[in-house]
Amino acid sequence: MMASPAFRVVILGAGFGGMEAARALRQAPVEVTLVDRHNHHLFQPLLYQVATAALSPGDIAWPIRNIFRHQRNLSVLMAEVAGIDTAARQVRTADGMRLPYDALVVATGATHSYFGHDEWAAFAPGLKTLDDATAIRRRLLIAFEQAELTMSAAERQRLLTFVVIGAGPTGVELAGAMAELARDAMSREFRRIKPEMARIILLEAGDRVLSTFPEDLGETARRSLEAKGVQVLTGRKVTRCDETGVTCGEEHIPASTLVWAAGVVASPAAEWLGVEPGRAGRLQVGPDLSLPGMPEVFAVGDLVQAKDADGTPVPGTAPAAKQMGRFVGRLLAARAAGRTAMAAFRYRHQGELATIGRRSAVVALGRLKLTGLIGWWFWGIAHVYFLVGFRSRVVVSFQWLWSYLTFQRGARLITGPARRKPDAA
Amino acid sequence: MMASPAFRVVILGAGFGGMEAARALRQAPVEVTLVDRHNHHLFQPLLYQVATAALSPGDIAWPIRNIFRHQRNLSVLMAEVAGIDTAARQVRTADGMRLPYDALVVATGATHSYFGHDEWAAFAPGLKTLDDATAIRRRLLIAFEQAELTMSAAERQRLLTFVVIGAGPTGVELAGAMAELARDAMSREFRRIKPEMARIILLEAGDRVLSTFPEDLGETARRSLEAKGVQVLTGRKVTRCDETGVTCGEEHIPASTLVWAAGVVASPAAEWLGVEPGRAGRLQVGPDLSLPGMPEVFAVGDLVQAKDADGTPVPGTAPAAKQMGRFVGRLLAARAAGRTAMAAFRYRHQGELATIGRRSAVVALGRLKLTGLIGWWFWGIAHVYFLVGFRSRVVVSFQWLWSYLTFQRGARLITGPARRKPDAA
Numbered sequence: 001m002m003a004s005p006a007f008r009v010v011i012l013g014a015g016f017g018g019m020e021a022a023r024a025l026r027q028a029p030v031e032v033t034l035v036d037r038h039n040h041h042l043f044q045p046l047l048y049q050v051a052t053a054a055l056s057p058g059d060i061a062w063p064i065r066n067i068f069r070h071q072r073n074l075s076v077l078m079a080e081v082a083g084i085d086t087a088a089r090q091v092r093t094a095d096g097m098r099l100p101y102d103a104l105v106v107a108t109g110a111t112h113s114y115f116g117h118d119e120w121a122a123f124a125p126g127l128k129t130l131d132d133a134t135a136i137r138r139r140l141l142i143a144f145e146q147a148e149l150t151m152s153a154a155e156r157q158r159l160l161t162f163v164v165i166g167a168g169p170t171g172v173e174l175a176g177a178m179a180e181l182a183r184d185a186m187s188r189e190f191r192r193i194k195p196e197m198a199r200i201i202l203l204e205a206g207d208r209v210l211s212t213f214p215e216d217l218g219e220t221a222r223r224s225l226e227a228k229g230v231q232v233l234t235g236r237k238v239t240r241c242d243e244t245g246v247t248c249g250e251e252h253i254p255a256s257t258l259v260w261a262a263g264v265v266a267s268p269a270a271e272w273l274g275v276e277p278g279r280a281g282r283l284q285v286g287p288d289l290s291l292p293g294m295p296e297v298f299a300v301g302d303l304v305q306a307k308d309a310d311g312t313p314v315p316g317t318a319p320a321a322k323q324m325g326r327f328v329g330r331l332l333a334a335r336a337a338g339r340t341a342m343a344a345f346r347y348r349h350q351g352e353l354a355t356i357g358r359r360s361a362v363v364a365l366g367r368l369k370l371t372g373l374i375g376w377w378f379w380g381i382a383h384v385y386f387l388v389g390f391r392s393r394v395v396v397s398f399q400w401l402w403s404y405l406t407f408q409r410g411a412r413l414i415t416g417p418a419r420r421k422p423d424a425a
Numbered sequence: 426m427m428a429s430p431a432f433r434v435v436i437l438g439a440g441f442g443g444m445e446a447a448r449a450l451r452q453a454p455v456e457v458t459l460v461d462r463h464n465h466h467l468f469q470p471l472l473y474q475v476a477t478a479a480l481s482p483g484d485i486a487w488p489i490r491n492i493f494r495h496q497r498n499l500s501v502l503m504a505e506v507a508g509i510d511t512a513a514r515q516v517r518t519a520d521g522m523r524l525p526y527d528a529l530v531v532a533t534g535a536t537h538s539y540f541g542h543d544e545w546a547a548f549a550p551g552l553k554t555l556d557d558a559t560a561i562r563r564r565l566l567i568a569f570e571q572a573e574l575t576m577s578a579a580e581r582q583r584l585l586t587f588v589v590i591g592a593g594p595t596g597v598e599l600a601g602a603m604a605e606l607a608r609d610a611m612s613r614e615f616r617r618i619k620p621e622m623a624r625i626i627l628l629e630a631g632d633r634v635l636s637t638f639p640e641d642l643g644e645t646a647r648r649s650l651e652a653k654g655v656q657v658l659t660g661r662k663v664t665r666c667d668e669t670g671v672t673c674g675e676e677h678i679p680a681s682t683l684v685w686a687a688g689v690v691a692s693p694a695a696e697w698l699g700v701e702p703g704r705a706g707r708l709q710v711g712p713d714l715s716l717p718g719m720p721e722v723f724a725v726g727d728l729v730q731a732k733d734a735d736g737t738p739v740p741g742t743a744p745a746a747k748q749m750g751r752f753v754g755r756l757l758a759a760r761a762a763g764r765t766a767m768a769a770f771r772y773r774h775q776g777e778l779a780t781i782g783r784r785s786a787v788v789a790l791g792r793l794k795l796t797g798l799i800g801w802w803f804w805g806i807a808h809v810y811f812l813v814g815f816r817s818r819v820v821v822s823f824q825w826l827w828s829y830l831t832f833q834r835g836a837r838l839i840t841g842p843a844r845r846k847p848d849a850a
Contacts, residue, residue: 039566039839056483058836065614066837075616078570078839095574130840141464145503149520189490191500391827391835395820402816410816411483412491414464414503415555416841 449754
């Protein structure tokens with residue numbers, strides 16, 4: 001191990017926020033330790049494509065230590081955080097290690113929130129990790145296999161009903177991709193069922209899809225989903241998820257496969273730090289993204305309830321996480337170099353985009369709005385551009401081109417724990 | 426479902442043998458049902474590359490029903506075989522289905538054999554399925570992560586010791602790929618350990634590696650492995666595998682990761698059929714690959730103990746399985762068409778090949794022997810050629826080219842069930 005420079009920065013989480021903070025420190029006279037419980041950084045915006053068999057896990061994830069192999073002031077540790085001793089300035093890991101820090105950047109992100117109904121998780125998994133994605137892919141594909149086997153028409157209809165709960169960008173993209181998987185990729189492959197019989201339902205508690213987008217783009221997305229055969233049901237608050245399907249008040253929808261894209265809750269960082277959490281467990285931070293009363297502890301990404309210097313709330317998106325990470329990294333680099341740092345984080349809103357499927361996406365860039373084929377090209381190029389490394393860009397571009405030309409999917413594999421009956425899924 | 430033609434063929438297993446049998450029946454006036462417990466056909470010869478993070482599962486596996494989508498006389502069922510009622514001519518599945526047949530082709534392959542020590546399986550997993558491969562990948566990669574964390578030198582050495590048991594083609598390819606993963610792909614990425622410290626041991630009970638290859642090629646492979654830093658230990662019969670490592674008589678090798686490539690046993694087809702199994706549980710078959718006393722039941726692939734028309738035993742390889750599958754498929758097609766079929770299976774030995782790693786392979790094609798760079802090119806082209814479909818050929822070729830140029834691996838992901846401590850692995 002190299003000789004210790006004076007200033008030790010520990011970064012928890014190698015998502016978009018943690019990665020940018022680490023990168024911004026590459027020239028700084030500090031010793032950085034980047035801790036993550038996975039060995040890979042994950043490009044979450046394309047995770048729904050793994051869940052719907054279009055891409056392989058290896059296409060959208062990269063070993064963290066490989067990404068940082070040339071950054072000599074940085075060590076990567078694969079470990080789970082168990083707690084933070086803020087008085088002693090040490091992070092405790094589940095393995096019993098203690099990592100001392102002079103500055104701490106908490107970037108551990110968010111996970112699904114079932115609004116107090118954690119028992120729904122078994123029936124309506126969310127989509128945050130590669131394992132989540134391959135588990136959802138397994139459920140989806142097994143449902144078709146089981147539908148081909150069953151002799152009961154009602155059971156067949158239940159097996160072929162897929163419900164996505166929550167019509168934010170993830171929910172919209174998942175529902176669109178599921179519709180194309182059923183209608184295009186698998187058509188003509190079954191003998192007893194027609195995959196086109198599949199019913200894909202997008203449930204939303206609010207009154208429209210993509211509520212953070214301009215209203216007309218939400219409407220465009222809705223029409224586009226409906227054109228692909230997705231049933232969009234707004235104003236439906238889920239009251240129960242179980243092995244039979246999903247219930248919204250009086251309405252019960254028998255379904256084999258539910259996917260939860262409705263809510264997130266911050267990782268338990270507030271608990272680790274012994275501070276009062278804000279809304280949805282989020283950390284409350286000051287203008288420089290440090291915690292009140294702890295000037296050496298910063299938090300970035302979607303576990304933060306941050307306000308811009310102008311007072312507008314910062315959204316829980318990847319670009320926002322990157323901007324926050326970069327801000328804190330630069331601030332620490334400046335301090336370590338004895339320079340004065342910027343005092344307040346300023347969020348620059350770049351836009352929002354979501355794809356509905358083949359030749360269809362909605363993009364809002366300030367006043368500029370793109371839809372349809374042009375939006376779709378913009379979406380695709382932007383996503384390939386943000387992937388890590390040449391290999392992923394080539395492989396993802398090729399897989400997409402191939403899928404576009406053949407209507408096929410390249411990763412339609414059922415893998416993982418022993419095959420379960422869908423009624424237990 | 427289409428109207429039933431008179432003659433029903435049920436094929437169990439969509440490996441190389443079952444697939445070829447199904448394909449050979451594509452023009453025949455029969456109704457084929459192809460049953461597999463997975464939804465995908467797997468290109469097993471490259472499975473070790475998934476285990477060593479070079480390729481993704483999606484690169485070497487394809488949905489069976491996608492492969493056969495244009496073969497209208499064929500249905501694919503994803504189901505597990507529970508038994509065979511030979512009197513009633515029905516296959517029973519674990520789901521309680523009964524599949525009646527006029528002719529049955531059993532092609533369910535083989536699995537690892539621990540020679541009566543099934544308790545070793547937990548410590549020394551074998552490599553037969555995609556889940557096996559991702560589980561081995563996880564163990565390998567976690568061992569390096571844990572070695573970076575530990576403070577004990579002995580524990581670090583144990584964590585970085587990897588033992589492959591059995592020096593057939595799979596064992597040789599795995600050991601070579603593991604050495605390159607450690608020495609090339611991960612070098613410079615750790616701060617406390619040097620991955621080059623990893624010790625890779627290939628254990629073999631017999632007196633040489635690649636015992637089915639010509640002796641000089643076995644010797645070439647051994648030297649080539651040693652040049653990559655693999656320790657090749659022959660004449661070592663394993664007497665125990667446990668959480669501390671592997672024992673051969675008096676000799677104990679502390680190791681975190683063991684992989685079993687030593688022996689196979691046929692799937693329980695003999696039991697299903699109520700016949701006496703041959704060596705290693707294999708089915709004994711007549712010259713036309715039908716079972717003695719059951720002219721409507723055939724068996725192909727490495728669950729068969731077959732003899733060529735000349736009396737030479739047929740090896741348990743992919744080309745042999747394909748040839749057997751094709752023979753039975755054609756025989757049944759001829760019978761269904763009222764033509765006379767060939768009476769006896771004749772095995773055509775095409776050669777043997779194994780790669781040791783970058784620029785090194787051994788190939789025996791009759792009298793022609795290729796080694797080194799030329800052997801390696803031959804091996805690579807042959808394997809790309811035998812992959813299914815244009816997409817896989819492009820993606821695998823590109824991943825290989827990229828790995829060749831950059832020394833990197835494209836699928837270095839730790840995924841799957843919650844991270845285990847290596848001492849529990």
